[in-house]
Every structure is written in structure tokens, then in C-alpha cells.
Amino acid sequence: MADEGGGPSRFLSVGEVARRAGVAVSALHFYETKGLIQSLRSAGNQRRYPRGVLRRVAVIKVAQRAGVPLAEIATALAALPDGRAPTAADWAAMSARWKADLEARIERLGRLRDQLSLCIGCGCLSLDTCPLRNADDRLGAAGPGARLLDPG
Amino acid sequence: MADEGGGPSRFLSVGEVARRAGVAVSALHFYETKGLIQSLRSAGNQRRYPRGVLRRVAVIKVAQRAGVPLAEIATALAALPDGRAPTAADWAAMSARWKADLEARIERLGRLRDQLSLCIGCGCLSLDTCPLRNADDRLGAAGPGARLLDPG
DNA sequence: TCTTGACCTCAACTTATGCTGAGGTTCTAT
DNA sequence: ATAGAACCTCAGCATAAGTTGAGGTCAAGA
Numbered sequence A, B: 001m002a003d004e005g006g007g008p009s010r011f012l013s014v015g016e017v018a019r020r021a022g023v024a025v026s027a028l029h030f031y032e033t034k035g036l037i038q039s040l041r042s043a044g045n046q047r048r049y050p051r052g053v054l055r056r057v058a059v060i061k062v063a064q065r066a067g068v069p070l071a072e073i074a075t076a077l078a079a080l081p082d083g084r085a086p087t088a089a090d091w092a093a094m095s096a097r098w099k100a101d102l103e104a105r106i107e108r109l110g111r112l113r114d115q116l117s118l119c120i121g122c123g124c125l126s127l128d129t130c131p132l133r134n135a136d137d138r139l140g141a142a143g144p145g146a147r148l149l150d151p152g
Numbered sequence C: 001t002c003t004t005g006a007c008c009t010c011a012a013c014t015t016a017t018g019c020t021g022a023g024g025t026t027c028t029a030t
Numbered sequence D: 001a002t003a004g005a006a007c008c009t010c011a012g013c014a015t016a017a018g019t020t021g022a023g024g025t026c027a028a029g030a
Helices: A014-021 A025-033 A052-065 A070-078 A088-119 B014-021 B025-033 B052-065 B070-078 B088-119
Strands: A047-050 B047-050
Touching: A014 A025, A014 A047, A014 A052, A025 A052, A047 A052, A052 A070, A052 A088, A052 B088, A088 B052, A088 B088, B014 B025, B014 B047, B014 B052, B025 B052, B047 B052, B052 B070, B052 B088
Parallel strands: none
Antiparallel strands: none
16 A cells, blocks of 8 residues: 555555445445545545545444435535534534434334324224325325335 | 126226225236236226225225335235235234334334434444444345335 | 227336446556 | 556446336227
8 A cells, every 4th residue: 555654544545444444345436426425536546535534434324324314414424614524523413413303203103103003903994084094195196216114 | 887787886997996095097007916906807808806905905005104015015915815805803913013013113213213312422433332333233234225214 | 980088018217225246447566 | 577456437236116108909978
């Protein structure tokens, strides 16, 4: 690895980032196309990352585990000045937001469960009054394409 | 509509089922290819449905709202003897099962939320000990393709 | 009879998500 | 100098749940 200067490398290659962050190289390429991370290029057109990228990737992975789609993570990261790596304070703000989303999803599922409880055994399926069949029926009014199992 | 006998029609056409059940004709075709519903054919090769299909479609729609994928709904419906329409008892059994799934999902999200709470503000993202980064890490071990926001 | 609407099949497209793989360069160590 | 690892780009895959359209058939009222 060509090291510009003594001491620890100031820049990392894709392979290094992949190994240290525990993601595939292809995933890093993909994140770059989606604007989640950025890279400089070496003379030979290879990616070089500042160390902060490790923190960015860490944030990406945790957010993903919490069910946040990449597009939304991208938005949050893009809001950081200069595309800098997130600080502890940045992370606190982002993750608080995502926690709120998570709680909203939990509540929505809870409501669904309660409606399902009401419907079990009531045989109301053939009626027009079943809450699960009629309330908040946004399915099918969305054109083609897939629907997520658990939309917003 | 050719009515075999007096009184109310004993069989329904696709269009009728679509209108009454509130789904598109194309969706009914699709459900048939997936084995969720079946049809008889008229002399002219047009679909004719027994009235029970309305109940089947009702079950499908409710299950979908509860986040059950079609493939699983198909399995449940296939377990009914003779492909008969689900009775109230059948419905109770199926929906109880799906309710349990729903509850499991809710619990999983709750655990995730708690882990996220722990991580907020702790700055542990760069460590190897963060529970959200390491515990139960099934992401990325699933091959290509999309991941649902809220897998099983 | 004729025409209009409903139906048929089958293939291709859609939206969204998240990468993976093929085929061709570039590094780096020997 | 050269071999093998690491890298590059761009296209394609995989899933879910349908929709859309082409090209042709069927049915029922005027």
C-alpha cells in the first residue's frame, strides 16, 4: 500500500475499509453511487478513503439494522456539513430520529394486531363493517410495483 | 350473464368477483397462478367462481394487511380440505397464527428499539462491543436481493 | 347481424431494495 | 519482468406483488 507519509496510513483502500467495516467491497461501491460515502481517487483511479468513512459505515450498518432504508440514511448523512464523518452528537440526533420511527412502526403493528384480535372468530369477513377490511385501506390505490410489508 | 337455474346466480364471473371483493381482475388472475384461488371454466373458457371465493379473497386481503406474504397465505389456504372456502373456524385458526407472527415482529422491533436506545449517545459505534453492530447479525448473510424492512 | 364490452393468454414492465458478477486494469512483491 | 491480488466499471440479479398491453375470443343487447 503506497503510504503518503510516515506513521499510520492516512488513507484507506476499498479493501481495507471493507475488511475493517465488515462489508463487501461491492457494497461500498454501491453506497458510493447512492451518495452515502465519498472517495478520492489515486493516480490509477482507485478509491482512497479518509478514516472517517469507517464511522460513516458504522452508522449505515446500525441504521440498517434498525430498519432504516438506505435512501433515508443517505439524506441524514448528506445533512452533515462538508460531508464530514458523524460525531457523537450527530449520531445522537440521527438515532433519536430513527428510534422515533421505530416506535411509530411498533405502534402501527400494535394497532393492526388489535384489529386482528377483534376479527378473529367474529366471522365479520363477509361484512362491509370489518375494520381490517375497510379502515385505512391504502392498498391497491398505488399503481404498479411492489408494496412493502410494513409501509410507513 | 347466463344463469344456470333460477334465483341468484350460483357462479360469479371475474368481473363480478373483482367488483364485489374490491380487487382488480388482474389481481384475481395473479392469485390464481399462485394457487390462492381456483376457478371453473365456462364453455367459452371464461372463469366461473363459486361464491366461496369472496370469502377467500376477504381472507387474503386481511392477511395482507397484517403483513402476511402471499406465499404464506397460499400455504394456509391450501391446507383447507378440497380447496373449500374458509369457515369461521378455519379463519380463527389462521388468523391466530398470523397474530402470533405479528406479535413476534413487534417484539423483535421492541428489542431493536431498546438496543438503539442504549447506543444513542454512547458513541460506541467505533467499538467492537456495540450490541447493534454485532449481536444477531444476520444482514449480509442472505445472498443477493432486497431485504424487507422488517424480516421475520 | 353487428357492435360493444367483458374475457382470454402470455410476456414484459413497474417500483423498491440491495447488492453481485463478468470482463478488463492496476499494484505490489519477488 | 511478471504473476497474482486488488481494483475498476457497468450490467444484471433476486424478490414481492401485481399492472399493462398486444392480439384475439365470447356474449348479449339493439
